[in-house]
Amino acid sequence: MAWVVRVFWLGVLLAGAQAAGAQVLRTQPDSLASSTANVVPMADSSRLSRRLPVLAGGLAASYTGTLYLLSKSWYTGERVPLHWFDDAREWKQMDKAGHFWGAFHESRGAVDMLRWAGVPERRALWYGGFVGFLLQSPIELLDGRDPAYGASATDLAANFLGSAGLIGQQLAWGEVRIMPKYSFHTTRYAALRPNVLGKSLGEQHLKDYNGQTYWLCVDVGAWLPATSRWPRWLQPALGYGAQQMVYNDAKANAAIGLHPYRQYYLSLDVDLRRIPTRSKLLKRVFYVASIFHLPAPALEFNRQRGLVMRGLYY
Numbered sequence: 001m002a003w004v005v006r007v008f009w010l011g012v013l014l015a016g017a018q019a020a021g022a023q024v025l026r027t028q029p030d031s032l033a034s035s036t037a038n039v040v041p042m043a044d045s046s047r048l049s050r051r052l053p054v055l056a057g058g059l060a061a062s063y064t065g066t067l068y069l070l071s072k073s074w075y076t077g078e079r080v081p082l083h084w085f086d087d088a089r090e091w092k093q094m095d096k097a098g099h100f101w102g103a104f105h106e107s108r109g110a111v112d113m114l115r116w117a118g119v120p121e122r123r124a125l126w127y128g129g130f131v132g133f134l135l136q137s138p139i140e141l142l143d144g145r146d147p148a149y150g151a152s153a154t155d156l157a158a159n160f161l162g163s164a165g166l167i168g169q170q171l172a173w174g175e176v177r178i179m180p181k182y183s184f185h186t187t188r189y190a191a192l193r194p195n196v197l198g199k200s201l202g203e204q205h206l207k208d209y210n211g212q213t214y215w216l217c218v219d220v221g222a223w224l225p226a227t228s229r230w231p232r233w234l235q236p237a238l239g240y241g242a243q244q245m246v247y248n249d250a251k252a253n254a255a256i257g258l259h260p261y262r263q264y265y266l267s268l269d270v271d272l273r274r275i276p277t278r279s280k281l282l283k284r285v286f287y288v289a290s291i292f293h294l295p296a297p298a299l300e301f302n303r304q305r306g307l308v309m310r311g312l313y314y
Helices: 002-020 042-073 090-116 121-129 131-136 139-144 153-173 201-207 250-255 280-289
Strands: 178-184 212-218 234-243 261-270 296-302 306-313
Touching: 090 121, 090 131, 090 153, 090 178, 090 212, 090 234, 121 131, 121 153, 131 153, 153 178, 178 234, 212 261, 234 296
Parallel strands: none
Antiparallel strands: 178 212, 212 234, 234 261, 261 296, 296 306
């Protein structure tokens, strides 16, 4: 059930970061090791006193309300003592990739919002960097008391790694150079089990792991000399997906003639944040859209068909 919180908070944090102001995109720190990293200029101090209470209060109230509504609307059945469930081998770990992706971008949005609020760079990183982990992890307490689910240690680990991935890149390079992204295409499998894989297109985006692909898009231009002509907006992308998953049990899938398998992709991606524009609206749209991989040709490898060339793969 972490996808409910993930979707809500990705919207709040990413939209909020850009509603805060386009300077988030224009002021990437060159180094977090600067001796002035924790010095708050007078202008920033003024912003901090005005914006931070509003930001903190709004997020706290929204998050508390979200968890309360979930506990009253979704988790309405029998409650049992907190217990754990090992789901590490289910769904070819696609759900873990989703936890990583969600925590990374929630942390990214939180750091940028704290920067907007005037929090010093290093503090913004450490205070905001683990927001993704903190937002997604409490849902395990609700899952852990539901007899149909159970708290998942691997979900918690994926949440942590997502936040740590954002913090590590900011500490190492002062910017994000390896961006996790998401793409989706509809599949025939959702119709076989719509209650689990989704009835509507919106539900399938969230629930049908067969149609989800998670990417790591690499800003190779960041490592090249300043004289290089490589466009920073063009990035190689490594993708991961899986197919033929109607049930999370191998025998149940085999009973209907399906044998789940993994897919690996090599493609290209466009980092919209690197597209030059003077429009503040476009900057905000590009920032939010940067969580998605754009359709592009891709080379796929899977154990059933070997190497496959895809057209505009989503």
